[in-house]
Amino acid sequence: MSADVVIAGAAETDEIGRLPDRSAFQLHLEGARNALADAGLVKDDVDGVATVGTPGPVQVAHALGITPAWLDGTSVGGASFLFHVRHAVAAIRAGLCHTVLVTHGESGRSRVGAPPRAFGRDSLLGQFELPYGTMGPATMFTVTALRYMKETGLTHEQLASVAVAQRRWAHLTPRAAMRDLVTVEDVLASRLVAYPFHLLECCLVTDGGGALVITSRERAEARGTRKPPVYVLGSGESAESPIISQMEDFTTSRSFRLSSQAAFAEAKITHGDVDHLMIYDAFAHVPIYGLEDMGFVGRGEAGAFVAEGHTSPGGRLPMNTNGGGLSYTHTGMYGMFAMQESIRQLRGEAAAQVPGVELGVVLGNGGMFMSAATLVLGNRRP
Amino acid sequence: MSAGQPTEAVPKAVPEPTPETQPFWDGTAAGELRVQRCLACTRHYFYPRPVCPHCGASDVEWVTVSGRASLYSYVISHRPAPGFGDGGPYAIAVVELEEGVRMMTNIVGTEITPDALRLDMPLRVVFEPRGDVHLPLFEPADEGDR
Numbered sequence: 380m381s382a383d384v385v386i387a388g389a390a391e392t393d394e395i396g397r398l399p400d401r402s403a404f405q406l407h408l409e410g411a412r413n414a415l416a417d418a419g420l421v422k423d424d425v426d427g428v429a430t431v432g433t434p435g436p437v438q439v440a441h442a443l444g445i446t447p448a449w450l451d452g453t454s455v456g457g458a459s460f461l462f463h464v465r466h467a468v469a470a471i472r473a474g475l476c477h478t479v480l481v482t483h484g485e486s487g488r489s490r491v492g493a494p495p496r497a498f499g500r501d502s503l504l505g506q507f508e509l510p511y512g513t514m515g516p517a518t519m520f521t522v523t524a525l526r527y528m529k530e531t532g533l534t535h536e537q538l539a540s541v542a543v544a545q546r547r548w549a550h551l552t553p554r555a556a557m558r559d560l561v562t563v564e565d566v567l568a569s570r571l572v573a574y575p576f577h578l579l580e581c582c583l584v585t586d587g588g589g590a591l592v593i594t595s596r597e598r599a600e601a602r603g604t605r606k607p608p609v610y611v612l613g614s615g616e617s618a619e620s621p622i623i624s625q626m627e628d629f630t631t632s633r634s635f636r637l638s639s640q641a642a643f644a645e646a647k648i649t650h651g652d653v654d655h656l657m658i659y660d661a662f663a664h665v666p667i668y669g670l671e672d673m674g675f676v677g678r679g680e681a682g683a684f685v686a687e688g689h690t691s692p693g694g695r696l697p698m699n700t701n702g703g704g705l706s707y708t709h710t711g712m713y714g715m716f717a718m719q720e721s722i723r724q725l726r727g728e729a730a731a732q733v734p735g736v737e738l739g740v741v742l743g744n745g746g747m748f749m750s751a752a753t754l755v756l757g758n759r760r761p
Numbered sequence: 762m763s764a765g766q767p768t769e770a771v772p773k774a775v776p777e778p779t780p781e782t783q784p785f786w787d788g789t790a791a792g793e794l795r796v797q798r799c800l801a802c803t804r805h806y807f808y809p810r811p812v813c814p815h816c817g818a819s820d821v822e823w824v825t826v827s828g829r830a831s832l833y834s835y836v837i838s839h840r841p842a843p844g845f846g847d848g849g850p851y852a853i854a855v856v857e858l859e860e861g862v863r864m865m866t867n868i869v870g871t872e873i874t875p876d877a878l879r880l881d882m883p884l885r886v887v888f889e890p891r892g893d894v895h896l897p898l899f900e901p902a903d904e905g906d907r
Contacts, residue, residue, distance in 0.1 A: 573836040
């Protein structure tokens with residue numbers, strides 16, 4: 380058997396955005412149904428299930444009538460689904476299972492059937508961060524940015540330009556939540572959420588889901604899957620601190636660096652090979668860190684790179700081409716959507732299609748620079 | 762609740778110590794900032810845990826530190842957490858103690874504006890009672906304090 384593992388099915392829920400009539404669990408199942416249909420497979424083809432903590436892989440498998448031979452409940456934030464893909468590739472290569480369903484569903488906005496947002500007063504967060512008036516990621520994930528700005532010279536205007544660039548992609552994307560073009564001035568005039576971050580530099584909060592079907596190339600060919608396969612050419616994962624105050628250097632993410640180095644090395648690619656890039660963007664500074672930590676630009680260069688339009692439509696490194704978490708959708712654990720857009724681009728079926736995409740890279744962030752996974756995906760057989 | 766009745770003030774979040782963090786909270790209650798130091802590699806570390814993250818040794822001690830720090834980074838929150846609604850925007854900061862460890866805190870005793878809050882400015886610890894514990898907060902220090 381060859382070592383080639385492919386993404387044979389990929390789909391989002393029918394709708395994303397504000398879905399008060401669907402529970403998080405329903406969104407998982409809807410994503411699963413759509414991904415299986417996309418692959419042209421049925422539930423009995425699946426023998427592995429991976430998803431995050433709630434509802435978890437047992438419930439997803441049971442609800443779908445799947446008898447799993449392999450489970451992965453890795454739950455390390457919004458990048459978890461990239462971890463699942465990496466783990467599924469290894470499991471399929473090792474013969475532990477042959478076809479894995481990775482599901483995401485989250486009622487991030489409507490909170491229907493969603494787990495409570497509670498942290499114990501005795502947890503690390505509860506003892507050493509929450510008492511200082513943190514209010515979710517907007518007041519914590521963002522706390523690194525002023526240090527980065529001081530050390531690299533990133534300007535407020537450059538930070539705002541991340542939102543501007545991504546809105547240009549969202550403008551071309553009918554499913555994106557926010558599609559009106561904006562200027563740097565508009566971003567800086569939006570209300571302050573947590574200085575230096577304005578509303579338009581913070582991600583959306585939405586409902587939605589999606590799923591992937593992963594199998595060996597040989598099995599996909601034997602079963603005659605519907606869509607051209609997307610090859611998983613390399614992957615990497617790492618983690619750093621469970622609470623952001625303990626991140627070792629506020630100007631660079633160790634797990635971004637290490638997961639990307641591992642993925643690039645396994646795929647044997649260099650930065651010049653990459654046609655398309657997705658970097659998890661919960662807040663505008665995250666793609667700035669990602670561009671530098673992955674090595675696409677030098678230290679302190681990412682702000683100018685984005686502001687000059689190199690990641691925008693027509694630019695030399697198209698990035699976050701669905702509009703990203705800032706403009707497309709952000710259910711809370713956005714990683715599934717970053718992968719979906721990468722796959723659409725590689726299949727040539729994206730709304731804002733970039734011509735000639737053969738190699739894409741996805742960087743997923745988990746928590747607040749807590750964990751990261753990177754995937755190198757391609758549409759050509761390695 | 763009927764109209765016109767005063768609403769009860771929403772309390773700020775109160776941390777609940779665990780066995781490995783209790784010495785830290787005992788310190789703040791005594792007006793001291795205590796962190797751990799590794800007896801093997803002599804480096805300080807924070808948050809409290811029984812193993813040195815630098816060298817892996819379990820031979821560690823609690824020490825009282827100077828309380829002198831500098832401002833490493835911050836945000837000014839415009840979305841008040843429960844209990845934080847009255848004082849206007851507030852600074853959620855990460856400070857670096859002169860012993861090299863960092864912790865999240867609030868900056869007090871100064872105007873909460875980007876102009877007043879300069880990165881690397883000197884700070885010193887103060888303690889605020891909160892429920893049954895005391896929290897370490899930081900206020901500007903004179904340069905001479907360093």
